[in-house]
Amino acid sequence: MNAPNRFELYVLDDGEKPVEVSEDTKIPNAATFKIVKQDHTLANMLRAQVLSMPQVLFAGYKVPHPLHPYFVLKIQTDGSMTPQAVLEQACTKLIATLSTLEAKFKREFSFKDAEGAVPEDPYGGTGQAWGTGKDYLDF
Incomplete structure (x- = not known):
């Protein structure tokens, strides 16, 4: 139908830039970033x-159309940093x-492998009552 392959x-074409920046002329210390081949997942986290x-004074995003794989992120700062620097720092963080999160996730599964004495429950439980035992947040 209308949906692309x-x-x-998610695959960039030859010569396609992953990020396009345009300065906002109407709003001071603001810029708009078009990030291609990404969706709501990355947009919301950023x-x-x-x-x-x-x-940061303002940050928001929109996906103009679901069949077009990009989103537009607008950032306005107080002037102490440029929007580009803010986006770079946010990406690094x-x-x-x-x-x-990945390290904690892998660590928790290594604990589960090390415990090994608990019989495997096909529903993902440990055979214990609710509220007892280790939780994934208990480190």
């Missing part, structure tokens, strides 16, 4: 990370956060 949603920074 699946690989066209927006949340950018908004957690004290230099987000990568660090995801790396930490």
Whole structure:
């Protein structure tokens, strides 16, 4: 039908830039970033990370159409940092956060493998009552 091939949603074409930046002429210290071959998953994480920074006055994104694989992110700062620098710093922090999450996830599964004495439950439980035993947040 109208939907593009699946690989066209995430593979960059030759010479295609992953990020396009355009300065906003009507709003001071603002820029619009078009990030191609990405969707709501990355957009929402970036927006949340950018908004957690004290230099940011506004951050928001939109996906203009579901059949077009890109989103538009707008950032306005207080002038102490450029929107480009804020986005770079937010990406660095987000990568660090995801790396930490991955390490904790792998660590938890290594604990599960080490315990080994608990019989495997096909429904993912441990055979214990609710509220007892280790949770994935208990480190």
